[in-house]
Amino acid sequence: MNETTSAATKRAPNARRQFLLDAARMACGVGLCGLALGLYARRATALPPAAIRPPGALPEEAFSAACIRCGLCVRDCPYDILLLAKPEEPMATGTPYFVARQAPCEMCEDIPCVKACPTGALDHGLTDITKAKMGLAVLVDQETCLNFLGLRCDICYRVCPVLDKAITLEPQANPRTGRHTLFIPVVHSAHCTGCGKCEKACPTEIAAIKVFPLYMAKGRLSAHYRLGWVEKEKAGGSLVAPDPEHQYNLPEDMRYELGGKGLYRAPPAEPAPSGPAEATGGLPKALKGDRL
């Protein structure tokens, strides 16, 4: 009798001890798994530079919480450009992306990929595809861009679906030849949708213009920055001392018009004392002549 009671009292704490040990073991094991998963998840929330999300995709953090990884956007893309990330790829497994250099977004007007999304990871508020911000084209390599080399390649400019808005060609003097114009492709972030057509079409072996996810392509001014000229316009006048008119110290027959045609030669009021070649002799070559 005495033995059995002592055995019973002995077993109870042992059972409790075993239970606590089992629970602790499970908590530790599962906790370790959770830690590993959490770290892995954190690493994969930054999108690799070549992967562009479909139109209307939420910012990456929200996207990885909202995307259900069903692949409906992939299925409803009429051009089959979208892929689902495989486990070995450095982004959230099963989420959709496209690689612009392989197949850019064709910017369907009805945006079927967004319509297919059951979770709003692709924002259903996006109804105008030209308002999409999948990424931003960046002319990453001026040394290999053919237009920068002085050729009239212009392909990125021509293939851009937001023609002459997202990419413009800005004329610049070609200092190498001294007599030609460089047509510099300039991307305007207000209009670029990040479709990637320019990157796809760039004829160099490795594209000189590339589309990057917005977080990579865009900088941001510090919040306290104010642009003086913008503030001045808002206030309708100078915010500090009254603006003195700027005095330009120029050669005799040159004028400068602020915000207008810039530096120009004044129409000759009276015949120059000597020949015209001599009169402009001190000027750099690029400024000679009426046109660039």
Place this chain on the structure above:
Amino acid sequence: MSAANKPVGAEAIASKGWFAAHRWLILRRCAQAAILALFLCGPWLGLWIVKGNLNYSYTLGVLPLTDPYLVVQMLVAGQWPTQLGWIGAAIVLAFYLVVGGRSYCSWVCPLNVVTDAAAWLRRRLDIKGGAHLSRATRYGMLAMTLIVAAVSGTIAWEMINPVSLLHRGLIFGMGFGWAVILAIFLFDLFVMRHGWCGHLCPVGAFYGLLGRFAQLRITLPARENCNDCMDCFAVCPEQQVIRPALKSIDGAPPVILDAQCTNCGRCIDVCSKRVFAFGGRNVAARSGMPPRQESTLPG
């Protein structure tokens, strides 16, 4: 009685014939194959009946089906599905509340074929022992996936979830996902019997919770015929669910009420005494014998 000298289900095959002794297994494999085929005939044949995968699918442009476990993870991570997503989740929830949550595991989940194969091979090779884990670990895993989702603000579990990895992989391309599936197979084969589906998988744990009120259950209309051959225990992926109903532990009615029963029906197949049958939870409980009558049985 010993499983070592007689293959599991041999008695059933002898008494009922091979087909009757594999009926539910064959039906189950057909269901799994048919569901996968529905998803695959789009990308393979261009015949779009079902788009998507098990996380979310859209059938014939009318029927949305959403995995409610994913909706929960999404909500915890701070996002909100669209109306179609909600409707799909409601349909799936209603369906599994009726047929038993873990029916998903045995009738739909593609990973079930892999882990069943591992369990079968383990029986054939007579591999015993291995690691021990509580079957409640899966609830820990379930909680862990939700906590990680909340803390990281992403559906983190979906990055490695082998269930969707396999299903999505088969439809959209597998990549190195095969390595994960192979790891699960080897884990189940060498490390732990029914290790993944029976102890760890949080998807199964979630659907098990759904099955707590399921109407469709395995009933035991003839439990008095049990001859303790142990074949049902040998094949059952959740063997702990059988004993209370079979042996009327604490007066349990002749119906398997444990939510972790996957309704796979293998016990019905392998029982030569026709102890088990599919039935309704309440029907079986009402028509069952008064519970105390069986308490004299050994065990």
